[in-house]
Amino acid sequence: MTLPLSMKALILKQDGFAESRDGAAIETLEPYLDYGSMPVPTPGNGQVLVKVRMASVNPSDLFFIKGEYGQKRVKGAAAGFEGVGDVVGGQGLYARWLKGKRVAFVGGVTGSGAWAEYIAVSAATCVVVKPAMRDEDAAGHVVNPVTAWTMFDIVKKSGSKSFVFTAAFSQLGKLMAGLARDNGFAMIAIIRKPSQAAHLTELGASHVLVQSDPDFEARFAALCKAEKPRVLLDAVANQLSADIFMAMPARARWIIYGRLGADAPAISEPGQFIFMDKKIEGYWLAKWFKQASMLEKLMTLRAVQNRFISGAWKTEVVATVRLADAMEELPKALRLGDGKVMIAPWRAE
Secondary structure: OOOOOEEEEEEEOOOEOOOOOOOOOOOOOOOOEEEEEEEOOOOOEOEEEEEEEEEEEOHHHHHHHOOOOOOOEOOOOEOOOEEEEEEEEEEOHHHHHHOOOEEEEEOOOOOOOOOEOEEEEEHHHOEEOOOOOOHHHHOOOOHHHHHHHHHHHHHHOOOOOEEEEOOOOOHHHHHHHHHHHHOOOEEEEEEOOHHHHHHHHHHOOOEEEEOOOOOHHHHHHHHHHHHOOOEEEEOOOOHHHHHHHHHOOOOOEEEEOOOOOOOOOOOOOOOHHHHOOOEEEEOOHHHHHHHOOHHHHHHHHHHHHHHHHHOOOOOOEEEEEEHHHHHHHHHHHHOOOOOEEEEEOOOOO
16 A cells, blocks of 8 residues: 555644633634645554544644643644544554554554544553444543443442443533443433433433522532432532532542643642541543553453443434534534534544
8 A cells, every 4th residue: 555645634723732721612723723735644663554534623732732631732633632543554573463453543642643534552561452342432432431331340349339421412421321321330420411411311311400599509418418429520610519529528539530620729628637537639531541451451442442342332413514514514513412523534414
């Protein structure tokens, strides 16, 4: 296969971090990205070159391009962290073995991004995708599904058969609802819109609370007394998150894996950390990948793919946008509703 020298990509216009923070909402991509041509990346030792079939759009991508994520932007690099594609080249024994295989990947850290026709990523972080798995599921099956699986391990070890999940109508929340149902755990799901409640219940959440309801505080207090949840899995990290945590029982853990909220929360009762043995922690999937054994990674990834193939999990896609149309169409697609948006570099008109 003869590879081109250049490719199309969504290219970062700015370096480093932003000075202000206003959340993941995107009205226009113009301040952050350009659609243009750049050289096809050359894979280094231990890397593969992947022809991207489909890339997912996660909140972390949006925070990153705006300079509000925990990693610095690199001006002139392609954006996008996660996707699926076919390995077309690489350096190293394992990279050569992967050639011709369809893989899921997470990239974007070393300057080669997924919102492009090609990406260079570490061969060791590529996951060979089973033939029965859809591209729509494979494109986002590392970040959210593996996060769900590994965070649910935390829940199972907590000593409680219930847990609290904020921003629960996210793709990750939907996956967690299914895991909770299938393993006999009660998920207390916190959502913003009443219209989301029925579907989340159908997916497996035992209790769904709308945060704007006038009786929210009383209902949550009653659930804490009845269910005794020990883990709060939180992507928002705002004042409501802090208030929820303060209302939880002794030995509760506030595990923050995202920061959708723009304002820093205040802790109303710091004595709880002393007398109730509460803890605040962070969760980052990249750290799990560094610390987990090879066997643990293989077993987790196999279990994740099997859930998608069996139909226990499904990626709910609201829009698939061509790379060439993304500057105009991606912000519109992100406002369509509660589901995943995908970018397809090679999709025809």
